[in-house]
Amino acid sequence: MKFSLLSGLATVLLSAGSAAAAAAATGTIDNGPFPDDLNGSNFTYPWPVKVFQFTSQLQPLQMAFMDIKPTCWPNNKTAVLFHGKNFCGPTWETTIRTLAGRGYRVVVPDQVGFCKSSKPAAYQFSLNQFAWNTRGLLNALGVGNVTVIGHSMGGMMTARFGLQYPETIDEMVMVDPVGLEDYVQKGVPYISVDDSAVTEAASTYGSIRGYEQAVYYVGEWKPAYDTWVNMLVNIYYGSKRDAYVKNQAQIVDMVLTSPVAHYFGDLKPRTLLIVGDKDKTAIGAQWSPPDVAQTLGHFDVLGPLVASQIPDCTLYRFANLGHAPQISDPDAFHKVLLGWLNTQ
């Protein structure tokens, strides 16, 4: 047993040493078709769902993803889009259509523990593991360099992906990422996975909408936002409810205990940071004492601070938007995104 673990480690070190193939998950692509109710999510995706089958932490796992071809003359680039904690791949639908219409191939995974991907009973969640899994998916698809775009928790993951795989990134975009600050360092009390699970289990349409309206959308609500709330409610009360609740609680722990805030100076890729100045998202603000909570989630301050730390960074601030500019003002968001991508 010891011998096989050691030889596995040697393989990883050897492949990490070769510039061509950075170490990542290895697996195969299953093109399906799959039933609508896949791993506990019965939401209909706007493009066919495929599955990356791989082994992770000594168990077989599946990452669901969409792979959208360019809808015009290909520009030979691939964009990979990372969803946030309260979102899934399809939340990017408008951005996918926009990028595919400009010649991009667009790959949109659901991370392990989310949406149509596996909900493992036992898993050590980390941003590094998510990056490892996702780079493995891209390798299995034969994708080399990517344009990485991540929102919320997916923006935090973009930073980690940028640290782990800089040699495979053309450029990266973080949209209202969480983790621009180290929440624990700022005084957020640690919450156990068990206590988080109680909160996760109590999630309803009303609780999710109330949180998102106040924190994400500057107090406003449009009927279109309901789609993304109902997509989550469907998983919270779906066939994998218990595993999902546990995984989501583990992911809260991951965001608290794997800060990226101390690493922004080490990011090599060309970076665009987009923030809504009215965004107030801060993991743990809800259970922090008021004097701590009031110091958290000031994207109007954090945006310029972090942009000054990242070596090659452009900052764009939406003065009147909150946490999800691609949802609340898609036209303005895509104008900024495409404008920056075209300055290459």
Ligand SMILES: *[C@@H]1O[C@H](CO)[C@@H](O)[C@H](O)[C@H]1NC(C)=O
């Ligand atoms: C999934 O949704 C479809 C359409 O709403 C419904 O007919 C089906 O029963 C659902 N399946 C599950 C397992 O909930």
Ligand SMILES: *[C@@H]1O[C@H](CO)[C@@H](O)[C@H](O)[C@H]1NC(C)=O
């Ligand atoms: C993309 O690659 C194809 C095939 O190699 C090539 O014909 C085409 O000119 C490339 N497009 C761009 C925009 O570089």
Ligand SMILES: *[C@@H]1O[C@H](CO)[C@@H](O)[C@H](O)[C@H]1NC(C)=O
């Ligand atoms: C891939 O990205 C790296 C890092 O940005 C860059 O050095 C390299 O030239 C790119 N490779 C290709 C084929 O574009």
Ligand SMILES: CC(=O)N[C@H]1CO[C@H](CO)[C@@H](O)[C@@H]1O
């Ligand atoms: C953990 C789990 O239930 N995974 C399932 C996810 O969906 C794929 C595709 O149908 C199944 O093969 C897995 O068993």
